[in-house]
Amino acid sequence: MNMTEALNKVLSGEELSREETKDILVGITHGEFSGEQIAALVTAIQMRGTGVEELLGLRDAVYETGVSVDIDCDRFIDIVGTGGDRKNTFNISTCSCFVVAGAGYKVVKHGNYAATSSSGASNVIEAHGVSFTSDHDRINKSIQECGFAYLHAPLFAKAMKFVAPIRKALPFPTCFNLLGPLVNPSRPGCQLLGVATLGQMRLYSSVYQRLGIDYGIVNSIDGYDEISLTGDFKVKTGSMEKQFSPSDLGFAAVGPQELEGGATVAEAKEIFDSILENRSSEAQKNVVLANSAFAISIVAPQKSLSDALALARESLESGRALQTLEKFIDINGK
Template sequence: MNYLKKLINNGTLSREEARSCMIQIGKKEISDVQIVAVLTSIQQRGVRLSELEGFRDALIELAKPLHLQTERSIDCCGTGGDGKNTFNISTLTSFILASMGYKVVKHGNYGVSSLCGSSTVLEYLGYEFSSNPEELQRQLDRNNICFIHAPLFHEALHHVAPLRKALGIVTLFNGLGPLVSPHHSTNQLTGTYSLELAKQYQHILKSKHTHFAVLHGLSGYDELTFIGGTRVLKTTGDELIETAPNKLPINPNEISGGNSVAESAHIFTSILSGAGTKSQNTVLAGNVALAIQTFEPGLAFDHAFGQAFEHIQSGKSFYTFKKTCL
């Protein structure tokens, strides 16, 4: 495999070479050993922009297509892989936004390098994943939200999932997840485990003409947590957010996702029902506020935060959750 030789020798694949390499992986034209070698060699030195673009091209080409009818929608999907084990911030953000009237088409998967990915907790709580466009459209029309379970749309990569699980580390597929939803939303809130990857996302999302915010916490988080500064790369430029509008200091232990799927699910439903702690609500409101700004860029962050915080405390989002999952 010429691509593998190039990678082992610290070479960079062109966009077309990366596309071709991923097509071969998707079509099982190379062995599991070679796939693992590709994943580890790229992860060791970091994925390059041309490679990220080429791999993304291939995965969209291989994916089952999906065209949902909505004028504007947002995907809230981070890379994962930060190893911080926070509660399910992006999935909760999605439910809060939907209950506030925004259309959400969330792309997600089971946790691979983390305890409880978005699909893990949703499945535990009773959501039934579907690849039926009519059913997903009904959910979006009725509840303002539907979930795109990655394995149902990226069937070509079923054989890669066990390899990723066995490796137990972040791989290029973590970096690709938020870029390969089969539904191309007009808006996106996403986070990355590295600043270099965040800048690559900014370049790619600008080329898609998407209204977006890409987050990278300087303390290593792939979400806005108010623990240290968070770089926010937007359609219109960059900013640094260091403190919450309500000035509440956040301790990492206060935003933990728990030690089991059941515990994660309990935290999840407690927050939705309005019983979250002030720290949980603060972190969640910050992420919701950034998502709102992708729809309303003229709205000040502090104002969007206040709207989101009040809505989270009200527990109104639990009704959207019940209609969707129960």
Template sequence: MKDILDYLFEGKSLSKAQAQDVLTRVGEGQFSESEIAALLTVYRMRKIKGEEMAGFRQALLNLCLPVDFSEFNTIDVVGTGGDGKNTFNISTLSCFVLAGAGYKVTKHGNYGLSSVSGSSNMFEYFGYQFSNNHDKLRRELDEAGITFFHAPLFHPAMKYVGPVRKALKVRTIFNIMGPIINPSSPKNQLVGVSDLEIMDLYDQAMRDSDQNYRIVHSLDGYDEVSLTASARYASKSGVYDLAPEDFGFPSYHPDELSGGESVDDAAKIFVRILEGDGTAAQKHVVVANAALGIQCLKPEESLLNCVAEAMEALESKKALAVFKKLMQR
């Protein structure tokens, strides 16, 4: 680690292979907490490069407990958090809409970071049993069309980093790694990011992978399509901007996307939307994100057709049926 730190302190950056090697050794417990803290501090002092992000990502995927669903054409919709917007669970709801529309969803998530309720908070609230049992996860994917990976159960190597992150009490590179280390490596992914720098990093890290992806950021700061401003997304084919009207929706005020003050508040909003009683803003923002997910799966499809497909899955209560089936398992 001394050699690595000396190299980095000279202002140099790691290649993808070097970054992968370093983080693999961190995840194998080869370094002390002080050494790990010094490494993390480097990336507080300067920005991480795309090659480094790609290497760190590959190391964490290699170290995780893998889930092989390669026979399915799966998708994950997930955000980095950290946007400070405290929205309701838009990405998670979008996943149920996608499953309701007939797509296979492998949702990866954790407890909330910048909001009162992350995806794990929501699944736990409704009684979902976190598990890394492959048979259970496959059965859920087969029968409900969706399954959930609670991140801590799949990334045991993070136990060496957890105490350091807790002691440092500042954001580190690991705060932005979660969305791109889904243990099933889904073939399609819609990732929301909290700023354009992270969008570029993710684009560089994912560009050489086999994944279809869309990395989205609303230009007023949301890590998803918010319909409060135009959104920008990056994919292998380029970078594009989408205004609310491109989805066929009006613009909404940020207050209309609030997740409330507690997990209980967020859960009530969650169920209300699935039951068809959400506000227009709540319903439309979920549909917009689900539609972008559908277009990630079917890039040849027009966005408005994808919106119509997502809307039908929500309004017909197919998304609600998926939710009930999963939570009853």
């Protein structure tokens, strides 16, 4: 499909097919379209709203042009947020990864540097002296020996560098902002995803159902793309959709200021370490436990939510989550 046909189709209100969208992004990586054409197309898609087939097509293109990773275990989970909620929270999902791994479940997280907060997953992990890698042997050594591996997105999703200038030039999020959670190069069969809006929850749910992934999507009603415990939150899985309050988990509601991630990477690292060392505030600890519990309930669906919460608490309070971090640093240190 050429760009003129694609633009005419989108401007008339139609959605591109999965194959058409894939071909467009692959064409972008081959330099077939001008920056103006790409900007026009993504703007038109954004004004109409990204469709399920379009998001699947973009995902296909990223995988086709990128680097894949084969993980030597049958079942593992990724815990991730869409980002862009502009709440500047501490690294909740990354912290939860180590709690879940400390509880005995395999976690392969895909992440990047911060876009709208002071510290993204890659920032806080790199601050611990970790060297990012695409080496399969080291990645699998990490997952086998400590239960956690980290995949720094720019090493794998080669297509994204071709659209980076357009994304930077446009003053609004585009369809490419939705891709991050869907292009983990290890292709996990389980994922806990935090989204900032209920519209995104519906979109990703449709995508996951098409992909056959065991998923949980969480959204805090006040706009956090994770379980913030600042109020009620909604959880959707393949078999359940329910609204919870913090008290349903035995937690008190927390104030937004208790979730702030600091102004620098150094401050974010200190919060991160304080949680895994079990010396953080109760609010910070409980938010991580809540997200970890729902992640465990996705990767181990035979566990009840109360059992999953107990496993998360034991991982954190026993020091196993911290030991997972320390072993991960030992394997992946510079």
